[in-house]
Amino acid sequence: MEYRADITIVGAGVVGLAIAAGVADGNRRVYVLEKNDSFGLETSSRHSGVIHSGIYYPPGMLKARLCVAGNEMLYQMCSEKNIGCAKLGKLIVATSKGEIGELEELFDRGQRSGAPGLRLVSRRQLQQLEPNVAGEAAIWAAETGIIDSHALMKFFVAGMTGKNAQIAYRTEVVGINKVASGYRVSVRDGEEEFSFITSVLINCAGLGSDRVAGMAGIDIAGAGYRLHYCKGEYFSVGGGKNRLVSRLIFPVPPADVSGVGIHVTLDLDGRMRLGPSIQYVGGLDYSVGEGNRELFYRSVRPFLPFIEQDDLAPEMAGIRPKLQGPGEDIRDFVIAEESDKGLPGFINLIGIESPGLTAAPAIAGYVAGLIRGLV
Ligand SMILES: Cc1cc2nc3c(=O)[nH]c(=O)nc-3n(C[C@H](O)[C@H](O)[C@H](O)COP(=O)(O)OP(=O)(O)OC[C@H]3O[C@@H](n4cnc5c(N)ncnc54)[C@H](O)[C@@H]3O)c2cc1C
Numbered sequence: 393m394e395y396r397a398d399i400t401i402v403g404a405g406v407v408g409l410a411i412a413a414g415v416a417d418g419n420r421r422v423y424v425l426e427k428n429d430s431f432g433l434e435t436s437s438r439h440s441g442v443i444h445s446g447i448y449y450p451p452g453m454l455k456a457r458l459c460v461a462g463n464e465m466l467y468q469m470c471s472e473k474n475i476g477c478a479k480l481g482k483l484i485v486a487t488s489k490g491e492i493g494e495l496e497e498l499f500d501r502g503q504r505s506g507a508p509g510l511r512l513v514s515r516r517q518l519q520q521l522e523p524n525v526a527g528e529a530a531i532w533a534a535e536t537g538i539i540d541s542h543a544l545m546k547f548f549v550a551g552m553t554g555k556n557a558q559i560a561y562r563t564e565v566v567g568i569n570k571v572a573s574g575y576r577v578s579v580r581d582g583e584e585e586f587s588f589i590t591s592v593l594i595n596c597a598g599l600g601s602d603r604v605a606g607m608a609g610i611d612i613a614g615a616g617y618r619l620h621y622c623k624g625e626y627f628s629v630g631g632g633k634n635r636l637v638s639r640l641i642f643p644v645p646p647a648d649v650s651g652v653g654i655h656v657t658l659d660l661d662g663r664m665r666l667g668p669s670i671q672y673v674g675g676l677d678y679s680v681g682e683g684n685r686e687l688f689y690r691s692v693r694p695f696l697p698f699i700e701q702d703d704l705a706p707e708m709a710g711i712r713p714k715l716q717g718p719g720e721d722i723r724d725f726v727i728a729e730e731s732d733k734g735l736p737g738f739i740n741l742i743g744i745e746s747p748g749l750t751a752a753p754a755i756a757g758y759v760a761g762l763i764r765g766l767v
Contacts, residue, residue: 394576394587394588394589395588395589396421396573396588396589396590396591397421397422397423397588397589397590397591398420398421398422398590398591398592398767399415399420399421399422399423399590399591399592399593399594399763399767400422400423400424400425400575400577400590400592400593400594401422401423401424401425401594401596402424402425402565402593402594402595402596402597402604403424403425403426403595403596403597403598403600403601404424404425404426404428404430404431404432404559404561405431405432405434405435405436405545405596405598406432406436406541406544406545406548406748406749406752407436407596407598407741407744407748407752407755407756408424408426408594408596409424409431409432409545409548409549409552410548410752410753410755410756411594411596411755411756411759411760412424412548412552412557412559413547413548413549413551413552413555413557413756414753414756414757414759414760415557415756415759415760415763416551416552416555416556416557417555418555418556419556420557420767421556422552422555422556422557422558423557423558423559423560423590424552424557424558424559424560425559425560425563425564425565425577425579426559426560426561426562426563427562427563427564427565427600428561428562429561429562430561431545431549431559432541432542432545434598434599435598435599435710435711435712435713435748436541436545436598436749437541437542438678438708438709438710438711439541439668439710439746439749440626440655440657440667440668440746441538441539441540441541441657441659441749442482442536442537442538442539442640442657442749442750443463443466443467443477443479443535443536443537443538443539443749443750444459444463444536444746444747444750445459445460445463445482445502445507445508445509445510445533445535445536446459446460446463446502446505446506446507446508446747446750447484447498447499447501447502447505447507447510447531447533448498448501448502448645448652449501449505449722449747450501450505450722451501451504451505451506452505453505453722453724454724454725454727454758455724455725455747455751456505456506456507457505457506457754458725458747458751458754458755458758459507459747459750459751459754460505460506460507460508461751461753461754461757462747462750462751462752462753462754462755463508463535463750464508465753465754466539466544466750466752466753467479467535467537469544469547469753470539470544473547475539475540475543475544475547476539476540476543476660477537477538477539477540477660478537478538478660479534479535479536479537480536480537480538480638480639480640480658481509481532481533481534481535481536481537481639481640482532482533482536482639482640482641482642483513483518483521483522483525483527483530483531483532483533483639483640483641483642484498484530484531484533484642484643484644484645485518485525485526485527485529485530485641485642485643485644485695486527486528486529486530486644487526487527487528487643487644487694487695488528488694489528491528491644492528492529494644494647495512495529495530495531495644496512498531498644498645499512499531502531502533507533507535508534508535509533509534509535509536510531510532510533510534511531511532511534512529512530512531512532513529513530513531513532514529515527515528515529517530517532518530521639522637522638522639522641524636524637524696524697524698525637525641525695525696526694526695526696526697527695536640538640538657538658538659538660539749540660541749544752560579560581562581562582563579563580563581564579564580564581565577565578565579565597565604565607566578566579566580566585566607567587567607568593568604568607568608568609568738569608570608570609570734570735571589573589573591574589574590574591574592574593574737575589575590575593575608575737575738576588576589577589577590577593591737591766591767592737592738592739592763592766592767593608593737593738593739594739594741594759594763595738595739595740595741595742596741596744598713598744599619599621599676599711599713601617601619601713601740601741601742601743601744602617602618602619602742604740605617605740605742608730608735608738609735610730610733610735610740615733616715616723616726617715617726617740617742617743618715619713619714619715619742619743620672620714620715620716620717620718621672621673621674621675621676621711621712621713621714622650622651622670622671622672622673622711622712622714622745623668623669623670623671623672623673623677623709623710623711623712624651624667624668624669624670624671624709624710624711624712625667625668625669625671625680625681625684625706625708625709626665626666626667626668626680626707626708626709626710627665627666627667627680627684627685627688627704627705627706627707628663628664628665628666628704628705628706628707629656629664629665629666629699629703629704630703630704630705631700631702631703633664633698633699633703634658634662634663634664636698637656637658637664637696638658640655640656640657640658641655641656641695641696642655642656643655643691643692643694643695648719648720648721648722650670650716650722651668651669651670651712651746652746653691654666654667654668654669654688654691654692655667655692656692656696665707666688666691666692666699666704667688667707668709668710669684669687669688669691672717672718673711676711677709678708678709678710678711679709680706680707680708680709681706682706684706685701685704685706686701688704689701689704712745712746713742713743713744713745714743714745715742715743723743724743725741725742725743725744725748725751725755726740726741726742726743727739727740727741727755727758727759727762728740729762729763736766737763737766737767739759739762739763741755741759
């Protein structure tokens, strides 16, 4: 007889782990399958580490709703469970009078999306808050912060394993077949291949999530599930310049929200970096182009006049799993139970780019709702 699981989650990134911690109850047989040697080695450790407030996304989108909910949940979790975070607040800075209209539109969208703690500030108020930052006006987002995402993932791992759920590392999902009682999942573990049956299958495979959806027979192009990889590079800032700002400083984003613009982040140790840039790429390449230093310098110079090119050093890169290709309109997260594709109990999470870290605990609650009554 084949081995049976109740709930199987593909991918041990922050989203898969948050879901596992949420659905494990001590009785259900819950498994997380991860192809790497440990959790969170892909996008969940290659990001800005920002707890977003949800200002950027059109009202009603899952991106907006789950970000706003996740923001509050994360701060509560951090304070109750001693996970490192700091509510530094963020300034989105208009660097010319011409950008003030866009800033006001963004403020209005953020208000309508329910982003908490937003306020428009004048040039004078901006200078009082951050004397070394140049700008004509800004949005002050008081509820934006930073988080130790590794500690957050460790907390989810402890939460799930404490309720009898297990993670299998070096275990890659290579096949999915619908059977009468759920799904036969085929996995590769080194040289060995084996399969088991699961009642519910949750695809949180990040950059591989379109491929995993395709394994179950979904036409990923037809369903609009094909991912486009979009690289974001970071440069660290040296020369003691981290002492010149105390909040997160962002530019006015591009109108299509293809990214939030090259911004300043600080980590919990006070280190400063700039990023992420935006570049659609054909594959997984995490190198950082030394030659992009000038692009970074030019992008931030209008609001950070104290930065010199020599302060910047290539640091790291992450890759966004985007549903929209270059120049296309913003797409929402796909979080879908696939009964209407003839695949009941198969849940796809595709295109979980930013604000996926912030939204992770709210995504877990949303997915728990989708599988209620199924197991
Ligand atoms: C440059 C950048 C900056 C960002 N900044 C922020 C930010 O400041 N704030 C914010 O809220 N969000 C941010 N994000 C978004 C956030 O990082 C992601 O939304 C989040 O980490 C996604 O987590 P995940 O679990 O869905 O995916 P991942 O972390 O990619 O995890 C997916 C896992 O699935 C595994 N996997 C894939 N295929 C298989 C398979 N066939 N079998 C088994 N395992 C498999 C992978 O190995 C991986 O471990 C940023 C993203 C990027 C790229």
